[in-house]
Amino acid sequence: MKLLKLTVFTVALLTIMSCGKSKSGSLTGWTDRDKAVAGFSTPKAAAQQQNPPGMVLVEGGTFTMGHVQDDVMFDWNTTPKKQQVRSFYLDETEVTNEEYIFYLEWLEKVFPPHNENYKHIYTSALPDTLVWRDRLGYNESLTETYLRHPAYANYPVVGVNWVQATYYCNWRTDRVNEKILMQKGVLKNLFMLDSLDVEGKDHFVTDSYLLNPRYMFDGDSSIYNRGLPSRTVRKRGDPRPKRGQFTGRHVKMSDGILMPKFRLPTETEWEYAAKALPEDRHYNNIRGRKKYPWNGRYSRNKTRKNKGDQLANFKIAKGDYSGVAGWSSDGADITAPVKSYPPNAFGLYDMAGNVAEWVADVYRPIIDTEANDFNYFRGNVFSKPKIDREGKVVIADYTTVDYDTLDNGRIVPADLPGNIMYVPITKRDAFMRNNYEKAYNVDYKDGDFASTRQFHKNEEDMDVKPRMYNHPIIPKVLGEGGMRRQIYDDKTRRTLVSNNTRVYKGGSWNDYEYWLDPAQRRYLPQYSATNYIGFRCAMDRLGPMNNNSKKRPYPSF
DSSP states (O other): OHHHHHHHHHHHHHHHHHHHHHHHSOSSSOOHHHHHHHTOOOOOOOOOOOOOTTEEEEOOEEEEETOOSOOTTOOOOOOOEEEEEOOEEEESSOOBHHHHHHHHHHHHHHSOTTSGGGTTHHHHHOOOGGGGOBTTBOOHHHHHHTTTSGGGTTSBOOSOOHHHHHHHHHHHHHHHHHHHHHHHTSBOOGGGOTTOOOOTTSSOOHHHHHHOGGGSGGGOGGGBOOOBOOSSOOOTTOOOOOTTOOOSBOOOGGGTOSOOOEEOOOHHHHHHHHHOGGGGEETTEEOSOOSSSSSSSSSBOOSSTTTTOBSSOOOOBTTBSSEETTEESSSOSSOOOTTOSOOOTTSOOOSSSSOEEEEEEEOOSSOOTTSOSBSOOSOOBOEEEOBOTTSOBOBOOSSSOOEEEOTTSOEEESSOTTSBOEEEOOTTTTTTOSSOSSSBOTTTTTTSGGGSTTTTSOGGGOSSOOOSSOOOOOOOOBOGGGOBOOOOOOSOOSOOOOTTEEEEESOOTTSOGGGGSTTOEEEEETTOOOSSEEOOOEEEOOSSSSSSSSOOOOOOO
16 A cells, blocks of 8 residues: 555656756757757846846835825925835935935046037036035035035935936936946946047947947947857867857847846835835734824924934925934934934935935826826926937937937937937827827827817827916027027916926935925926036836735834
């Protein structure tokens, strides 16, 4: 009987093993070696996505967005809406002056302002240091020292508008991936090569590299060292590569080596990360409501060591930004160095106070209850790579840089030279789709033609297009040299809400405690900059929601 049971168990085990082997192989019977010999790709299972430098993982989940404790302003612009947020990465602190100066120095080196083609690229990225000025206050020293003096190196950068913050995120993607390829030995250290001066067309761009590595550096392959092991098996009799010649293959997105794109967080992501609700989780429920990124009803520290100190940097009262000398409540009169206060349960610093932060969303007074409840975001403009007549992807030219002028007169490049140029999708691209109909969805159901009282008319036959929001319009009048003249809108306007108005979240050193509630929301035109708004970057989480399957408790203060 025992022998029979053993035999049955052995047969069952072999059957399971054979089934498992078949399942883990190929549905066509082709092995990885068969595919490699034939020249097909054989991607290996990538390791778990690594934390990007300076970021922490924010595990996604469900929460009630816009649930504020107080609404003394009676704006009614924080409509509670239950949302599902996907896991993502977020900078543990705001971008500092030190990090932003690296960005400025890189732009000045690669696109020197003395070159006529590049003369506006560096200046377009400069923060507006004059935001510290006040008609009835003396802050002139800050206009000269806050950005560049080493005493403020670890302070959050301010004076940066939404457009500049977005450009920084794009630039950071290229620098991080460039460093990864250098560490892997695929790309040589460009700044150590005697034969190369990293300037103009000679710089690394992630999208261009993935499209075709020859699109950069005039096709000079000497900048590459050794690629990944080739997927194609070298046949007997094939000539060996010459000494110093690039061997192997270039990195592709399917290798899982390069980082996804950095970007600004959406409003939903930022609010979810700031609230850090999982620390109040009881199994699959959240207990109570949080007014701050930390637990408790008050903004002061309750621990014995720091009892009475503020847990964030904000304006305590009129004329009181720090407290009495010798007993400073928050330790700062303006901004404070990053990580000056305890992090929230996700490990994020300064999600309340210090500086408010730009998010990606276009502002609207309410979030429609019929809006998407999965990763809500307003601001989508769907695009595709621009293709020339020869069927090739268009790369932004180095010899003729196209510039755009913002409403405040600041000149910015439409695309940095070397980047892939994108254009909005056409109606033909969206034909017969059920998830979108056009490229521009910024004002979808709230400002577009269909949401006005003229919805029943044909928009193309109307001389004057109706507008849902009577916001200022800056006349685009060209002056001498083709530059836009700076003219104020002379019409009577009722609101600043437009398709170029962006949300910023969180309180700052210049705000009262009321604004520390993560659900509160404010807005400014995307070209505006202040001395109390900074930013931090986000990145998509690829693969599983968390790093392990075990449920773990979050610490509490």
